[in-house]
Amino acid sequence: MESKLLQKLKYASQLTAQEKHIVDYILSNPEVVFDSTAHELAQQTYTSSSTIVRLCKKLGTKGYPDFQLKLALEYQQIPSVMQTQDHAIAEQGNVLAAIDSVPYLYQQALDDTRRMLNAPVLLRIANWVKESVRIDVYGSDMNYYLAQQACAKWNELGISAIAHNSPNMHYLNTMNPNSLTLSFVISHTGENQSMIEAAKVLSNKQMKVIAVTGNNHSTLSRHCDETLLAYGYNEQLRLSKMSAMVSVLYIFDMLYMGSISDTY
Template sequence: MPPLVKIRSERDQMSAIERRIADFILDNAHLLRDYSSQQLASALGISQSSVVKFAQKCGFKGYPDLKYSIGAAVARNGGGDEEQQPASVEDDDALHVIETLRRAKLESEEETGLLNPTPVLEHIAATLATAERIFVCGLGEDGLVAREFALKLSLLGLLTVQHADPVLMMANLATVGPRDVLLLFSEHGELPQLSQISRLFQDDGGRVVSVTRHTANPLRAHADASLAVSAHHAMPHIEQMLYRASVQYLLDVVFALLCHAYPERRGQLDINLERMHHMIHS
């Protein structure tokens, strides 16, 4: 597993000091080559031994081994100081742009896959398949993804209610039962209104599944289950593309697992697709 992916995936299980080290490394991976273990410890206000123990806990012989591995990974991904700058107009031809985006999407989806083990994906698929009702909520761009996935769940014959307005979602809370599931989409997981809905939904006995970035956030921390998305790039517009692609990849996996593990749902999907095809082409 790539070193940065390993650190991201294990962050939530780390101690407070270890999380401080992890966050610094994840936010400043391209600068780590300039830090000795003592300099990193001084920057974070911790002991040098804490830095060394962190490296060893992550599976490295010591801090130099950790620093070298991360430096090599950053170099491979074009993440050095100079490498992170956008290419010049002369170098930025169409083929280069296409190939760079293709590789970045593949790497992002691979990292996202590593962050979501198969048992977790199977559990979420089972949670959705056995739900009495599935409420789906997301705002802004997250709402567009939420709406599309809600439609796909409906085609499986699952009772799905999609909301793009948290106030209207609140109106449904009075009827929530223990077999209801709330699927919340929020890239950064920090919107207070969604966190409030999540807590109230759980208080009423429902279960919450979050879809957010892999970073620590309130929504992911308090969800009953979560899908974690990895998407990183020096250029913001590319990073946003990677996030959307990785979310879609995760949702496609969950949907495919639903079709595979529940033949009756797949049968209902086939019936609904045939009806739609007949309506469009009649």
């Protein structure tokens, strides 16, 4: 399980803009806390020492020294193979290292996805799912298999759902606009041209379209009604693909669980 302090950092609410900036900085560079005074951390984040101390107290610690100590103790519990960005040991085929690193990768993907969730948007989309008579999910390559899994679960509930392996432009251009058809378009970068074209056609037909992507400012998002943010896929890290898949499955499973409540 992830440490309590890290959980508080990720899901802290009612923070000021400065405090949120400090939290994001610490989450991206947790080691900096161990080697910096409150004054030095304030300089690095362009804030003040008093803001740092106030944040530490909001997170349930007595002050910055207490925050440093607790974060250091909890950080030690993270599997050592995962404390470097390239995950070198895990990528060298060390199956014993994977015993610890794989669950940690999954947990990180789930935690990051949860942190990025916009609850009102998720609820709105869940209601659209309940109101729809058909769900289309578009994805290419590995995203197509994620689309298949999502659709298989909805079909088990009696909700008509179809996965599309890249868009069929003839189908898209000739389909009749239907407000009861809900479409999801998956692209980790949000710049997959075929997915963007699918979203454009659907949007032009005044149909509800949801982007599932790691980039909220992507071209795909601009052509969709709503965006569900998934774990950001980094092509430079092979294990990032696994985390991105877990993130997308998590998103669709939340919507699936929302469908169950009224179906069963």
